[in-house]
Amino acid sequence: MLAIIRRHPNAYGVSIRDEIKARTEKDYSFGSIYAALERLEDRGLIKSREGEATAVRGGRKKLYFTITGSGQFVLRASLSAVDAMRDGVDLEGAPA
């Protein structure tokens, strides 16, 4: 969802994959990405729309994703929860 927000309004499969790869150095397959996007869309957290066909893409249309209002709400709550859990934790001193 963060990748979608970062790439807005140009968030589609390739750009989302590239964004995740650039920031996490993890190369996820399109199958993994679309499986996650499917779950998010089914829950109403994101929505998709077909874009225009472009010559670079060989005339094939892109499927753009945008985050919905409820998606923003859930994401904000999740990030707040992570921040709250992380607050005050010293990872260096944690037992291995």
Added chain:
Amino acid sequence: LIGDPFATFAEGPNCAQYRKKLDGTGPQTREQIDFTKSARCIGGVLEPLVEEYFHEIVTFNKKEVAQNVILLFLYDTLRASQGFAKVGRSPTLNYDRESEPPRLAEFLVGVFAKKRYRVAILSDLGEDFDRDITAGMSISRARWRYRAAALRSIGPQAYAALKRLGFVGLVFEAARRWIG
């Protein structure tokens, strides 16, 4: 664009210039110009066409095979923009099948992908394939990379399909698509 894009183009200035390059003996229709002389079309005809209608700069690979791929995609794009059905390829196109993504890999991805995302996944894989070719990678290596990416995509999609349909449903769906 009004009507058949190729009919429109056939009356345009680029086409007239191109005919002159062919010493007046060149073909008279847009399709024939594109696909029988694709290599000579690139510099004088295709680039202005792309810039005019798509406002994007396309870097063409020097290899004629790659040029044919781009020409084919452009042909279908123009036709689709006019509401024509996709033709896939022109009968006059000297098309190299090896310059396409591997069909078995495409088929397998298509079998397991959810209908809603099937075209998008195949298009994204195709964009990577085109990107590899335009970056100068050999067709063979680009096809192997496509196969690897397709195989990596099948697992998560198959798992999602299994959850969605169940095993019996998955086998039935695969059989239905195989039969057509």
